[in-house]
Amino acid sequence: MEILNPRELASLIWIGLVFSFLVWKAKAWSLLAGLFKSFFKPILLTVVFLMAVWVALSVWILAWLDLWELANLKTTLIWFFVFALGWMFNVKRWENDPSENAKAAFREVLAVTTFVTFFVEFYTFNLIGELVFVPFVSFIAVMAAIAQGNEEHRSVAKLFNGLMMIIGFSLLGYAGWRLVSDLGGFATPDTGREFAVPGLLSLLFIPFMYAVGVWNIYGQVNRMMGFTVKTPAVADFARRRLFWWFWLDTKLLQRWRFALFKLDTETVDDIRRSVLILKGARRRERLKPHVPHEFGWSPYRAARFLAKHDLNAGTYNPSYGEWSALSPTRRLEDDTFTDTLRFQVTGTEEIATQLKLTFLRDRLRPEDDDTPDGSIKALSEATTALLMAVFGARFAEVSRDLTRGARRAELDGVTVELIEDEGTQVIIRHPSHLDPDDVIAEKVLRAAGAFDFAKT
Numbered sequence: 001m002e003i004l005n006p007r008e009l010a011s012l013i014w015i016g017l018v019f020s021f022l023v024w025k026a027k028a029w030s031l032l033a034g035l036f037k038s039f040f041k042p043i044l045l046t047v048v049f050l051m052a053v054w055v056a057l058s059v060w061i062l063a064w065l066d067l068w069e070l071a072n073l074k075t076t077l078i079w080f081f082v083f084a085l086g087w088m089f090n091v092k093r094w095e096n097d098p099s100e101n102a103k104a105a106f107r108e109v110l111a112v113t114t115f116v117t118f119f120v121e122f123y124t125f126n127l128i129g130e131l132v133f134v135p136f137v138s139f140i141a142v143m144a145a146i147a148q149g150n151e152e153h154r155s156v157a158k159l160f161n162g163l164m165m166i167i168g169f170s171l172l173g174y175a176g177w178r179l180v181s182d183l184g185g186f187a188t189p190d191t192g193r194e195f196a197v198p199g200l201l202s203l204l205f206i207p208f209m210y211a212v213g214v215w216n217i218y219g220q221v222n223r224m225m226g227f228t229v230k231t232p233a234v235a236d237f238a239r240r241r242l243f244w245w246f247w248l249d250t251k252l253l254q255r256w257r258f259a260l261f262k263l264d265t266e267t268v269d270d271i272r273r274s275v276l277i278l279k280g281a282r283r284r285e286r287l288k289p290h291v292p293h294e295f296g297w298s299p300y301r302a303a304r305f306l307a308k309h310d311l312n313a314g315t316y317n318p319s320y321g322e323w324s325a326l327s328p329t330r331r332l333e334d335d336t337f338t339d340t341l342r343f344q345v346t347g348t349e350e351i352a353t354q355l356k357l358t359f360l361r362d363r364l365r366p367e368d369d370d371t372p373d374g375s376i377k378a379l380s381e382a383t384t385a386l387l388m389a390v391f392g393a394r395f396a397e398v399s400r401d402l403t404r405g406a407r408r409a410e411l412d413g414v415t416v417e418l419i420e421d422e423g424t425q426v427i428i429r430h431p432s433h434l435d436p437d438d439v440i441a442e443k444v445l446r447a448a449g450a451f452d453f454a455k456t
Contacts, residue, residue: 010130014138044088051084051208058204062197072197079198087209098213098250105206140164217250218242221257228260229271238271245275252282255315262319277318277349284350285315291351296430297390299325299352302345305389306357309382311343316352323349332375337362339375339423341382353433357386360423383426390414390428 059076062068068076124130144160222239229235246253256278263277264270284300291298303313303325313325327343340360347353359379361371387395391411398416401409409416413431418424 006124006127006130009127010134013131014134047088047212048085051088052080054205054208055080055084055201058201061204062200067193067200068197069193072193075194075197076201079201083198083202084205087205098210098217099248101213102206102210105209106203137164137167140167214248214250217253221253224257225260228257229265231266234265234268234271237268252278255282255317259317262317281316281318281349289350294432296347296351296353296432297355299323299345299347299350302352302355302389305355305386306343306382309341309378309385311341311357311382313343313345316345318349322346330378332372332378337365337369337372339365339371341378343382343386347433351432353430355386355390355428357382357426358423359425363422379424386426386428387416 055076059068125133140160140163144157144164221242225235225238229238242253246256256275259274259278263274265274288298288300299316303316306312306327310330311327313327316323316325324344324346326345330341332339332341339362342358342360344356344358345352345354346356357379359375361375384395384399387398391398391414394411398409398411402416402418407418415429415431417427417429419427
């Protein structure tokens, strides 16, 4: 098999020319020096070494299974420098949720596009054609990416994306024509290995990526405990027990990590209690226990009251004496300014007793500037959905009072307040709402068996 096909050779030539141009420019020396200095940090070199060992072991396994030969060395090296090293510089993506990222990587490897890409790359133009084709396609791809990130250039982005689709289908048609003309040259064991090796290496690499993602999360938690746990002996105790408490459950570990800012962490018992609190919260999320209406709302159901309006309040966590769940900020953009919506659920450990929808005008918007119709519509729709979720078919009774100018309405003891200051707040409060420090009533309710964990 050829060492480099024309497309790979053309890509190397253009990369060499661009690199030479950067080196020739005096300003590039400091940039290159900083890049090399960053790369040769001990932690990065350790990861690269472990990565190389893992890949070597993977190659040995494939060779033992007769799925890799020396002729596949070029493909393996290209895969290593493009896929493996490329992943390393994007490793932060794996710090959020290694499990989900591993599943996504698995789906990408098995996607139909993997075969299409190999099929298109198998048949290339001659070197002169590739020297023209590579920079042309690269320019269009870069321009499409730049235009896509700018709201004002959407029409330009559509144009360049359309060109990329035309080029893609043209390459696919060209490769199909070449395949029909040379079917015997394509359907060989060597071609099969060339196709299979990158995919198999990627599949075998997923456990390594997962392990590094988990290791990074544990490292972050260990470092953060220096700020959240003030007593060194207690912090050391927590570090020794972390893996025993959480194992590979990085979602719960991340959740506990942020909860430490809002929980007592003075003693070993405080740390143990914090872990039990978060595990109990996650158990209730899975069971979704029924909360009788006279006591409040299920926090796990309430958090999703406005999910269809991009205001899913997410997980319900302890927060300075009370419990709360807060949605990501929903941005309501117009041509110039950005207003926002947020939804918050608060209460005690097992009951949600207050719901708050907050609309904020963009601080840069002039006071005499009217709120855009789009922002008013979004706030109105979210408010209506929230009232319907709380009051059901009787929501119109409350809505009618508010639309007549009232700033407060009440139905079955549940109050709805409209507060206008820098923006607008819609606050729905259950009569059982407690101050953050008053948890006696909830303890009494729990002891009386008010919460039915069997009902979901």
